[in-house]
Amino acid sequence: MHIALSSERDGRVLITPLDGSGERQGEQQHVSRSALPAAVALLEAERHPRWVWDDTTRWYPSLLAGGVRVERCADLRLRRTILRNSDLTASTPLALSAPDAWDAPAGAQDAADGLFELEERLPLDPVAEFAWQQGSAVSGLALLLSAESAGALVAAEIQYAGLPWREDLHRDLLERTLGSRPVSGERPQLMEALVVHIRQALEAPQLNPDSPAELLKALRRAGVMVSSTSKWELTEVDHPVVEPLLRYKKLARLLSANGWHWLEANVRDGRFRPEYVVGGVVTGRWASKGGGGALQLPRQIRGAVVADPGWKLVVADASQLEPRILAALAADRGMVEAGSASDLYAGIVARGAVGAREDAKIAMLGAMYGATTGDSGRLMPALARAFPKAIELVENAARAGERGQKVSTLLGRSSPFPSEAWREMQSRASSDAATDADRKRARTEARTWGRFTRNFVVQGTAAEWALCWMASLRRSLHELSGGAWFTRGPHLAFFMHDELVIHCPAEVADAVADAVRDAAVEAGRLLFGTMPVTFPLTVAVVDNYGQAK
DNA sequence: TCGTGTCGCGCC
């Protein structure tokens, strides 16, 4: 059972029941915007449909605000992106058609109007688009299409519910770490004190350490021969300025990224409401937007995330997700077995591939990111001998990218083609007129694109695992809530690539911890069937996010 | 006074 929602020119909403292929099935209704939540709630209860709409971010927030949660949806815009780009649908009319308004980015319908011809600016018809998509979709993409849409529901629900945030604790942290809040334009006391030390150590009384250019000059004048002012380079240097400078940088970062200004802009009524962009990264990872920086919440301030009285936070983190994904994706038995205990890297050492756990970690990162030099590059041959299938998979992905081909994740999301400029560079380099410089530059660019496609298959498949994990958990949390409005019971409150935070009444925290583990098992089964691969979680039941890990 | 590019840093 599917039901499409679409806007009409008169501002009302058209409700169209559909069958699974997109054929109309039964009577349409028209309702006003204000009557929509009630109409959806009724149909949801009676028929449990999959709601078909152009863009979850255009429909779901107002339904949630109206007290209506839905079970399933088909987000046509997200599905369009997958279907247009996937290798699995490359020869379908949809993939071959010219881009239209359905290809515009999330929430950009209005901004996109100028990009398309007049006739494309008519209200989008979800019924026609759904039928077209259903005709183009192949069975191999079904899981990805539904997981992506489920992700859109999760993202909207997280934003609606928000992450509980204690503004008072955040302010205490800022005052302890930076000093009391300065009048605008000035530095907090503890930062100003460090500036005095830095200026003395560099004999540069006017220095503004916030300016990388000025700072670099002052460092070099003082004999500190660095090529940038970055932390990793400064750590290598032995000079009295390094310690206060690194401390200053840390404080400056806290102030600008998560200081008083961030707090006022992003926390309201005790909640931080992250704004996720589902599918915002080409690999399928989520992105975030707005000043919130949802996907980079620093550890330093997680102490301000505190469960409501009588509630708990269940924090779950998928350990070593990407290397485990690679092992399973490649069906590399040795690497899957190395990961059968809780620590994959220890398992790699135990199998004799490398000598130390730290080497195993560096080597695996190098394999996934494409390192060729340094410690990571040196360890690669040993890793390739021990785990030939896993390494072959990432090498093949890199070679395909270097040739300008697409690569795909397990569930069928494909990488984009490289740019036209990239292709021209490659063909110029292989022509008779090519100079050595042409060839060299083309080779460098080919390798760069190869590192992207190499990483794409692992990062993208890990993102698919995470989508399945969330979708599965969302279902079981709903069951645990026993019919109450979802924010009254256990609900997802935060997501960060391989980590979830669930806010829940204390009495169900243990059940939630079990549910989040079960959901990880289910995600592994959805992606890899009966392969004996495990995705262990670190689960903590805490009052305060800072207490986890 | 804009917009744009670069750096540096945080997250995975």
Added chain:
DNA sequence: AAAGGGCGCGACACGA
């Protein structure tokens, strides 16, 4: 000499 993938953001630098 070559250089590990993906992001978002704020601050600074610079040119229109």
